Amino acid sequence: MDQFKKKFFEEAFDLIQDLEDSLLILEEDPDSSSHIERVFRAMHTIKGNSAMFGFSHIDRFTHNLETVYDFVRQGKLKITSPLLTATLSAVDQLKTLLNEGDTVSDETMAESLRITEQVNSFIAGTAKVGEEEDRGLALLAKDADIASTYFISFKPHADIFKTGTNPLYLVDELCSLGRSITYAHTEAIPELSLEMEADSCYTAWSIFLATTEDVNALYDVFIFVEGSCEVDITLLAGIDLLGNTQFSDRIAELYLAGGAFNAAELKHYAETLCTSEQALECAQTARRTVTTKENTISSIRVSSDKVDGLMNLVSELVTMQAQLSLFAEKSLLPELSAISENMDKITRRLRDTAFGICLIPLDSMLTRFHRLVRDVSKELGKDVAFITEGTDTELDKTVIENLADPIMHILRNSLDHGIESAQERAAKGKPAQGTIRLRAFYSGTNVHIQIFEDGRGINPETIRAKAIESGIIGADAVLSKQETLDLIFRSGFSTAARVTELSGRGVGMDVVKRKISEIRGEVEIDSEVDKGISITIKLPLTLSIIDGLLVKISETYFVIPLSAVDTIYAAKHTDLKKYNNMVVLAGRQMPYVYLRTYFDYPANDEDQEQIVVVSYSDISVGLVVDRVVGEYQAVLKPLGKAFKSLDFVSGAAILGDGTIALVLDTTRVIRQATAR
Amino acid sequence: MAEEKLVLNSYLSFKLGEEIFAANVSKVLNILEMTKITQVPKSPPYMKGVINLRGTVLPVVDTRLKFGMSATEFTPNTCILVMEVEVDGEALQVGGLVDSVQEVLEIDLKEILPPPNIGSRYRSEFINGMYKLNDDHFIMLLDMDKVFSSDEALFLRESTPDAGNDNQF
Numbered sequence: 001m002d003q004f005k006k007k008f009f010e011e012a013f014d015l016i017q018d019l020e021d022s023l024l025i026l027e028e029d030p031d032s033s034s035h036i037e038r039v040f041r042a043m044h045t046i047k048g049n050s051a052m053f054g055f056s057h058i059d060r061f062t063h064n065l066e067t068v069y070d071f072v073r074q075g076k077l078k079i080t081s082p083l084l085t086a087t088l089s090a091v092d093q094l095k096t097l098l099n100e101g102d103t104v105s106d107e108t109m110a111e112s113l114r115i116t117e118q119v120n121s122f123i124a125g126t127a128k129v130g131e132e133e134d135r136g137l138a139l140l141a142k143d144a145d146i147a148s149t150y151f152i153s154f155k156p157h158a159d160i161f162k163t164g165t166n167p168l169y170l171v172d173e174l175c176s177l178g179r180s181i182t183y184a185h186t187e188a189i190p191e192l193s194l195e196m197e198a199d200s201c202y203t204a205w206s207i208f209l210a211t212t213e214d215v216n217a218l219y220d221v222f223i224f225v226e227g228s229c230e231v232d233i234t235l236l237a238g239i240d241l242l243g244n245t246q247f248s249d250r251i252a253e254l255y256l257a258g259g260a261f262n263a264a265e266l267k268h269y270a271e272t273l274c275t276s277e278q279a280l281e282c283a284q285t286a287r288r289t290v291t292t293k294e295n296t297i298s299s300i301r302v303s304s305d306k307v308d309g310l311m312n313l314v315s316e317l318v319t320m321q322a323q324l325s326l327f328a329e330k331s332l333l334p335e336l337s338a339i340s341e342n343m344d345k346i347t348r349r350l351r352d353t354a355f356g357i358c359l360i361p362l363d364s365m366l367t368r369f370h371r372l373v374r375d376v377s378k379e380l381g382k383d384v385a386f387i388t389e390g391t392d393t394e395l396d397k398t399v400i401e402n403l404a405d406p407i408m409h410i411l412r413n414s415l416d417h418g419i420e421s422a423q424e425r426a427a428k429g430k431p432a433q434g435t436i437r438l439r440a441f442y443s444g445t446n447v448h449i450q451i452f453e454d455g456r457g458i459n460p461e462t463i464r465a466k467a468i469e470s471g472i473i474g475a476d477a478v479l480s481k482q483e484t485l486d487l488i489f490r491s492g493f494s495t496a497a498r499v500t501e502l503s504g505r506g507v508g509m510d511v512v513k514r515k516i517s518e519i520r521g522e523v524e525i526d527s528e529v530d531k532g533i534s535i536t537i538k539l540p541l542t543l544s545i546i547d548g549l550l551v552k553i554s555e556t557y558f559v560i561p562l563s564a565v566d567t568i569y570a571a572k573h574t575d576l577k578k579y580n581n582m583v584v585l586a587g588r589q590m591p592y593v594y595l596r597t598y599f600d601y602p603a604n605d606e607d608q609e610q611i612v613v614v615s616y617s618d619i620s621v622g623l624v625v626d627r628v629v630g631e632y633q634a635v636l637k638p639l640g641k642a643f644k645s646l647d648f649v650s651g652a653a654i655l656g657d658g659t660i661a662l663v664l665d666t667t668r669v670i671r672q673a674t675a676r
Numbered sequence: 677m678a679e680e681k682l683v684l685n686s687y688l689s690f691k692l693g694e695e696i697f698a699a700n701v702s703k704v705l706n707i708l709e710m711t712k713i714t715q716v717p718k719s720p721p722y723m724k725g726v727i728n729l730r731g732t733v734l735p736v737v738d739t740r741l742k743f744g745m746s747a748t749e750f751t752p753n754t755c756i757l758v759m760e761v762e763v764d765g766e767a768l769q770v771g772g773l774v775d776s777v778q779e780v781l782e783i784d785l786k787e788i789l790p791p792p793n794i795g796s797r798y799r800s801e802f803i804n805g806m807y808k809l810n811d812d813h814f815i816m817l818l819d820m821d822k823v824f825s826s827d828e829a830l831f832l833r834e835s836t837p838d839a840g841n842d843n844q845f
Contacts, residue, residue, distance in 0.1 A: 639735070
């Protein structure tokens with residue numbers, strides 16, 4: 001049971017994400033019927049699932065929400081900003097309820113009630129919630145291919161409960177096959193008296209169902225209760241009549257008039273309607289087909305443990321492959337090297353595919369950010385547009401997981417301190433609406449995420465004064481503009497004059513920086529007074545297997561990530577020492593790092609050396625090594641805590657013959673080597 | 677190995693120079709012959725480097741340097757003890773170079789003498805106790821967790837002044 005519950009929670013959180021997404025889109029485009037539909041459907045599924053797993057409080061809570069959106073769907077209620085705000089807070093409450101699971105605290109219950117009341121107030125004017133349900137009018141829409149409309153008359157025998165059957169489940173199951181309108185016939189229910197038997201069923205149902213399933217599927221629903229009910233299924237038309245208002249009005253009329261439906265009469269009526277409406281209806285169903293196809297994109301849910309397991313296996317395979325290649329090279333069997341080469345190709349492809357599985361687009365975090373910007377800007381009474389670009393950029397899932405918090409923090413800061421109020425902006429001649437732009441893109445071996453806002457910016461003088469005041473720097477410190485701006489990443493530094501609820505508790509940007517360094521990333525900041533601030537987060541595409549260039553320095557092998565490598569030149573040692581760490585290669589002057597010296601290795605006896613040119617920020621830098629061995633697929637293994645301080649080594653790789661090579665983080669090597 | 681782990685009064689003795697030390701066998705996972713050690717540049721001198729232990733990367737410490745002796749000279753008797761130590765509540769595998777491995781001793785708790793406070797060249801917090809092997813020799817029973825953790829930072833600070841931060845492992 002626990003595993004089903006886990007599944008339920010997983011699914012519920014997904015649905016909530018979807019719900020939030022759609023709600024935010026509705027804010028932009030309140031009339032988008034497809035998104036109203038999505039909101040409704042997500043709510044409906046959450047409701048159904050939670051009822052199934054016995055979370056009755058969630059069921060009740062969601063039921064109210066669903067009712068409201070049913071009105072919206074029917075056009076009886078307009079989407080308004082207060083309604084969305086209430087709904088979003090209800091969605092938050094839903095999250096709390098789900099997190100608390102079985103043990104719901106009293107406060108949470110009270111909060112649920114409060115929100116329910118608030119939500120209900122929106123439909124108070126439209127209709128009473130209870131009545132609507134009593135009439136048994138349950139509209140359930142589902143996208144459909146070319147559907148047929150059936151009329152199903154379902155009359156359970158009075159003793160159906162004795163077999164342990166709940167006829168409502170059957171009705172539900174039937175309705176789940178397509179779009180349906182259900183009417184309950186309650187005339188047979190006797191007056192509340194001694195004659196009434198509590199365990200007898202007095203109700204019958206008439207269901208109008210538009211479905212793509214064939215008639216046998218409909219009969220199948222009743223397969224277990226064949227003996228204890230009367231089921232009559234009539235095909236009314238080969239198209240979806242339920243979308244036709246004329247038809248639905250007509251049956252509603254019939255129901256109100258007498259209750260009972262006559263199958264033959266209905267069929268006749270349907271036929272007359274059909275001929276006139278067919279063309280239009282067909283067009284409609286065709287359009288619907290398209291959207292259905294989109295919804296059924298084949299993706300599967302796999303637990304991350306399994307993915308990690310796969311990655312480990314692929315890593316081991318790559319290591320074994322290296323051994324095989326080495327062995328094939330040494331042995332003189334021509335067949336073996338052919339096999340080994342083919343294996344190598346397949347291994348590479350398998351590796352790339354396995355990686356693809358671990359990569360998640362940045363999109364997956366966006367809803368949270370949109371929500372944050374919306375809520376905070378509302379709270380602060382600022383008008384802010386949040387624009388995102390390049391959010392299909394993919395990152396490793398662990399990186400994504402650790403990235404959300406820092407970005408949230410940056411956004412919160414921007415909203416709170418960066419973007420000015422509308423009046424202030426007007427006075428400065430800026431557009432009243434502030435803009436926060438989030439841009440993600442690949443750059444060499446890195447992914448860059450830039451967050452730019454056009455707020456008041458940071459004045460280096462203010463930072464300086466603040467830093468001197470809080471003792472971070474001395475009064476006589478000489479700092480460049482960049483160095484001054486970087487001070488905000490120091491702990492205990494908060495520029496905001498006032499401390500607000502949102503940010504400015506003094507645990508700000510230093511936490512952001514620390515969090516991002518934990519995932520081997522870097523943060524940079526730039527700002528112009530009154531123009532805004534841009535914060536760039538640079539993240540390595542660190543994956544557990546990389547294509548690398550194997551080089552040898554002294555007795556040690558090193559791997560340089562191939563994605564950073566530009567060109568390789570041969571050089572004479574004697575030529576290198578002439579200039580001040582500058583060498584002329586192919587007519588270009590280029591700075592270089594002599595790795596032997598940097599690593600404190602003894603001097604090289606050989607005169608012939610090689611320079612690997614790698615890209616570093618925007619320039620090219622040469623790394624001088626003894627010898628380039630060749631291309632190598634490196635499985636990155638952590639060096640462990642013992643070498644935590646050595647951040648220029650991103651890990652170790654085991655070579656085919658079992659020796660260990662160290663994988664270099666070229667950016668850090670160059671930065672540290674040139675800092676001296 | 678697993679069976680021996682349960683016997684808590686078994687100690688593996690090894691030599692560093694002329695001195696004999698012993699570690700509780702529950703801490704020792706493996707004894708390896710000397711193999712090729714890949715040096716890691718810019719690491720403290722006592723960090724000898726890393727080795728490939730059946731596909732995982734194992735850091736190797738020159739135990740002699742850690743105990744203030746001269747660096748290990750490799751002989752056919754030199755071994756790597758693969759140990760599992762607990763550092764800050766985390767289990768960690770580390771290899772330690774020793775000059776030679778001696779034997780497994782069954783030492784009764786009663787026979788363990790308290791560590792000497794004065795006159796020892798080694799810091800008493802590393803030592804769980806002393807055991808008198810014979811008339812000439814005492815064995816120092818080491819607390820491996822402490823050897824590789826708490827005072828690690830002190831050693832580090834002495835050897836690499838520029839690496840300053842929390843350099844434990």
